[in-house]
Amino acid sequence: MGGFDCRGVRGEFPEFSRGVIYLDNAASTLKPRRVVEAMREFMYVSYANVHRGLHTLSMEASKAYEDAHETVAKFVGGSWDEVVFLRNSTEAMQTAALLAVFNGLLGPGDEVLLTEAEHHSTLLPWVRAARLVGARVRLLPVGPDGVPLWGRLEEYLGERTRVVAFHHVSNVTGAVAPVEEVARKARGAGALVVLDAAQSVPHMPVDFRRLGVDMAVFSGHKMLGPTGIGVLWGRRELLEKLEPPLAGGGTVKRVRLVEGEVRAEWDVTPWKFEAGTPPIVEAVGLAEAVLMLSDIGMERVRSHEEELTSKALRELTRLEEEGLLRIVGPKKTPERHGIVSFYSPRRNPDEIGLLLDRRRIAVRTGLHCAHILHDRVGAPMGTVRASFYIYNCPEDVDALARAVEEILRKPQKTPRKAAEPSP
């Protein structure tokens, strides 16, 4: 396997002409020309609503939309009927939680097991679903580095555990969870396993069946695709059995009024889960993004990012040893992937972020929708997060380390009052 030309790929991303060093990929990635062009071409030439007409344009659009399911499914080791297009990871996780509620998979006295490191998009849908049915949420604690104590999993799995939902890669620490092992134990305890793959699918080869999970979610905008589309993947055997939580146009084969009662005959999966007009143009864009990533090869994407992550850890550890900052999470790869977060006793994260922005370095600062995790690692004001993708090169990491060092070494005139952290 050859190395990866991070500089060569930049031509696909016009935003680089603004001279930015973009290290905010865990929030959202930049958009390549070929994705934008595919969407533009589709909108100008073949656009119509899908599955709602027999005219030529509708048939063409339906074919493109169905092909997008196939392309995306293949990317994660599934089949087209296991891929449900929704708005983003958050809506997909919300749908998974509602599926459990609507289908009686979660009831009074049952337990949902999550971890203290979950993104709010995983935490909150399950907390609310549990509340709705009188179930209880348990949280596997994290250690001082913010990584869930997976070795204690069995203590938290009980007879009443019906669902185990957790992240593949943490959006704060970049820690990679031992998904296969967790899924095996959780399924052994009779629980449904739901994976938040928002930070893994864009960055490494992922095969949900091989990982042994039942459902998983990820977002198009974090993997070169457009906003407005996310994926709920589920095992076909499971999806076939479930009633959709969101109903409406496109979810049914036939609706009848029988003796004064409305009866709906649900369509097959995945259509029964895609209520209303779906993200058609976005699906075309996401499929093109997947093709671009596949052309590069996900193993190359993974190893390129691993190189950048190792370098960032090396550079920032040097500053940590001088007491300028503290890195949150595992200190080496492959336990950590694509993301490096830190905080400093000298300046609050938002200030560091703004000073980096003045040097044209884009990072995310704040609590990254993971408040409990930040409290647990002693960073209630948040962290500065640098996250990498295919178009980042080693010199971006050098620029980041140089700028952070310069910002943190500079003496401050008066100690600053801590501001409210960004959410």
Ligand SMILES: Cc1ncc(COP(=O)(O)O)c(C=O)c1O
């Ligand atoms: C781990 C993780 N899960 C879920 C999400 C939610 O993704 P979206 O905002 O696309 O719904 C994010 C986004 O940052 C994330 O990092």
